[in-house]
Amino acid sequence: MNIRLMAAALLASVAISAVSANATDLEVTHWWTSGGEAAAVKVLADQYNALGNNKWVDGAIAGAGSTATPLIVTRILGGNPMGATQLNTGRDAEELVKAGLMTDLTELAEKEHWKDIIRPAKLLDACTYEGHIYCVPLNIHSWQWMWVNRHVFEDNGMKVPTNWDEFAAEAPKLKDKGIVPLATGAPWQVDGIRSVMQVGIGGKDLYLAINQKKSEEAVRSADNRKVWTAFAQARDMVDESYSGRDWNMATNMVIEGKAAGQIMGDWAQGEFGVAKKVAGKDYDCLPGLGFHGLLDTGGDSFYFPKNTNPDITKAQLELASMLLSKETQVKFNLAKGSLPVRGDVDLTAANACMKKGLEILATPENVLPGTTQMLTPDTIGQLTDLSLQFFSSKMSVDDAVNKQADIIKQAQ
Structure with a gap:
C-alpha cells in the first residue's frame, strides 16, 4: 500500500464526510475495553464533556492495538476518519503523517509550551515530523514489569x-499444587515476554544494540542467548490454554490466585485497582524482572485526522489541550x-508500584525508548511471529538466535 500516492484523492472524501458530521460531536477511537481501561477512558470522556463545548462520542474497538490499529488506519485511508484516535507512541502513524492526513498541532503545542512540560523529551520527539507536531503523548506505559500474587506464595x-x-525456581512447586506459574496469552503478549527479558535479563546495552543499532553481533552474543534461555523457561510455565487469551484475563488469573505471576506492562495495574487489590500487600511488582531498574517510554498518544470543517478542528484542539492538563494527567x-x-x-496518591516507576524515571539513564519508537511495524510483526513459533514449539535457542539475527539484519 503506497499511502502517500493515495493521500490526495482520499483527502477529498475526508472533507465531504467531515462537513456532514455534527461539529459538537467528536468520535474518539481507542482499544481500551478491559475493566481498568474502561474506567480510565471514562475519566477522559467525563473531563471532555465537562468542558461543555463538545461531546465525546466513544468509538471503542475490541481487541489489542495490533487488532485496532489496522482498522483505524483503514478508516482514515478510506475517507471516513474519526475525530481523534489513540495510537501507540512511536511509528504507527508515520506514513499517515508523511501523507498529510493528520492535523498539525504545532501552533497549540507552542502556545502551551509542550516542550517544557512533557518528559522525557523523546515522547514529543516521536510526535514530531519535519519540525511539526502531530500527536499528543498522553501517558508513559512501560512493558518491563512482572506482577506476582503474594498470597499464592x-x-x-x-x-x-x-x-x-x-520465580523460576519455585515454578515446579507451583505446578505440583495445581497453580499455573506464568499466566499469558497470545500473540502479542508472548513477544512482550521476550522483549521484557531483553531488558530484564540482557540489560540496557543489549536492548539498545539490538533494537536501536540493529546489531547482528549483539543478537548472536552470549547475553542474548541468556535471554532466549529464560524465554524457554517461560514457555514451560504456561498452561495449555494460553493461546488466544486476552491479557486482562491473564491478569485476572493472577488476581484470583489461579496463576502466580504475569509479565505484562504497567497497564495491568488498572485491573488490580478495579479488583481493589493493594500493591505490596496483595501483589508485588518487579520492574526489570527484579534485576534491572529500567523502563521504556512507550505509551499512548492521540492523533487527529485532518478534515476541512473548522468546528471539528476546534473540537480536536480542545481535546488535545485537555489531555495535557494537570487535572486530566493525574486522574x-x-x-x-x-x-x-x-x-x-x-x-501523592500513587500506589507503591507507581512510585517505583516514578523513582526509576527520575534518573534519565534508566529511561529507554520503546520498541515502537525504534522498529517499524513490519519488523515488530516478524519478531512477534518468531516469538510465537519459539513459544509454541521446541525450537532451540540456536535456531531462535539465527532467525532473530536475520530479522534485525534486514530491519530499517
Whole structure:
C-alpha cells in the first residue's frame, strides 16, 4: 500500500464526510475495553464533556492495538476518519503523517509550551515530523514489569520472589499444587515476554544494540542467548490454554490466585485497582524482572485526522489541550496505572508500584525508548511471529538466535 500516492484523492472524501458530521460531536477511537481501561477512558470522556463545548462520542474497538490499529488506519485511508484516535507512541502513524492526513498541532503545542512540560523529551520527539507536531503523548506505559500474587506464595509456604530467577525456581512447586506459574496469552503478549527479558535479563546495552543499532553481533552474543534461555523457561510455565487469551484475563488469573505471576506492562495495574487489590500487600511488582531498574517510554498518544470543517478542528484542539492538563494527567493515569507525561503534577496518591516507576524515571539513564519508537511495524510483526513459533514449539535457542539475527539484519 503506497499511502502517500493515495493521500490526495482520499483527502477529498475526508472533507465531504467531515462537513456532514455534527461539529459538537467528536468520535474518539481507542482499544481500551478491559475493566481498568474502561474506567480510565471514562475519566477522559467525563473531563471532555465537562468542558461543555463538545461531546465525546466513544468509538471503542475490541481487541489489542495490533487488532485496532489496522482498522483505524483503514478508516482514515478510506475517507471516513474519526475525530481523534489513540495510537501507540512511536511509528504507527508515520506514513499517515508523511501523507498529510493528520492535523498539525504545532501552533497549540507552542502556545502551551509542550516542550517544557512533557518528559522525557523523546515522547514529543516521536510526535514530531519535519519540525511539526502531530500527536499528543498522553501517558508513559512501560512493558518491563512482572506482577506476582503474594498470597499464592505465602499461603503455600514459599518465599515471595524478588526476581525472575527466584520465580523460576519455585515454578515446579507451583505446578505440583495445581497453580499455573506464568499466566499469558497470545500473540502479542508472548513477544512482550521476550522483549521484557531483553531488558530484564540482557540489560540496557543489549536492548539498545539490538533494537536501536540493529546489531547482528549483539543478537548472536552470549547475553542474548541468556535471554532466549529464560524465554524457554517461560514457555514451560504456561498452561495449555494460553493461546488466544486476552491479557486482562491473564491478569485476572493472577488476581484470583489461579496463576502466580504475569509479565505484562504497567497497564495491568488498572485491573488490580478495579479488583481493589493493594500493591505490596496483595501483589508485588518487579520492574526489570527484579534485576534491572529500567523502563521504556512507550505509551499512548492521540492523533487527529485532518478534515476541512473548522468546528471539528476546534473540537480536536480542545481535546488535545485537555489531555495535557494537570487535572486530566493525574486522574487518568491514576486510573490507568500508567505514569503522567507531565513532570509537574502531584501524584501523592500513587500506589507503591507507581512510585517505583516514578523513582526509576527520575534518573534519565534508566529511561529507554520503546520498541515502537525504534522498529517499524513490519519488523515488530516478524519478531512477534518468531516469538510465537519459539513459544509454541521446541525450537532451540540456536535456531531462535539465527532467525532473530536475520530479522534485525534486514530491519530499517
